[in-house]
Amino acid sequence: MTWITTATGSEVSLRDPEPSAITLRTIAHHLSLINRFTGATCRPYSVAEHSLLVCEIAEREFHLDVHGQFAALMHDAHEAFTNDISTPAKDELGVPWAAFEYRFERLVRTAFAIHVPSAAHARELKQADLIALATERAQLLPNGGTPWALLDGVRPAGWVDLMSAERVTTTWSGWRAAFTARADALDFQRQQRARVLGR
Numbered sequence: 558m559t560w561i562t563t564a565t566g567s568e569v570s571l572r573d574p575e576p577s578a579i580t581l582r583t584i585a586h587h588l589s590l591i592n593r594f595t596g597a598t599c600r601p602y603s604v605a606e607h608s609l610l611v612c613e614i615a616e617r618e619f620h621l622d623v624h625g626q627f628a629a630l631m632h633d634a635h636e637a638f639t640n641d642i643s644t645p646a647k648d649e650l651g652v653p654w655a656a657f658e659y660r661f662e663r664l665v666r667t668a669f670a671i672h673v674p675s676a677a678h679a680r681e682l683k684q685a686d687l688i689a690l691a692t693e694r695a696q697l698l699p700n701g702g703t704p705w706a707l708l709d710g711v712r713p714a715g716w717v718d719l720m721s722a723e724r725v726t727t728t729w730s731g732w733r734a735a736f737t738a739r740a741d742a743l744d745f746q747r748q749q750r751a752r753v754l755g756r
């Protein structure tokens with residue numbers, strides 16, 4: 558079998574996926590149910606919640622425009638189809654996994670027209686992702702253990718509490734709705750700007 562069935566009932570080929578098969582509804586649903594860190598967090602913590610945090614960091618700390626913020630929100634959207642694999646596991650899987658994951662990263666960027674902002678803001682997006690990772694490591698995972706080399710010199714975001722009552726009590730469907738609402742708002746702003754520039 559070389560395809561997966563999505564939450565909407567559609568089928569997506571793993572070998573030759575089409576951009577038309579990649580929808581926001583599918584991405585939001587899947588990401589809200591996929592836990593990060595292979596479930597090692599002290600509470601359920603989804604890729605959708607992580608993506609929203611990266612988007613907020615991109616806005617607050619790097620002052621990216623709506624195009625950059627949308628790219629930040631969608632930076633892990635491909636995981637709706639590949640699943641979220643831990644970095645150590647990716648290293649073990651090597652080149653075949655990297656090629657497979659990149660196929661879907663490229664597909665998502667095509668489907669949502671974010672190739673340009675993803676490339677233009679690559680440094681800021683990577684740094685925002687690392688800040689989110691450092692924040693999650695500090696607030697959601699057990700203390701101690703071997704330091705993570707990729708977080709050397711990266712400071713967690715001090716303005717967010719990932720254990721706040723609001724976050725802890727938000728259901729998976731709440732994060733799905735929040736992800737969808739943020740994507741819709743940013744996409745609307747992107748279209749508005751395109752219309753203004755097109756005049």
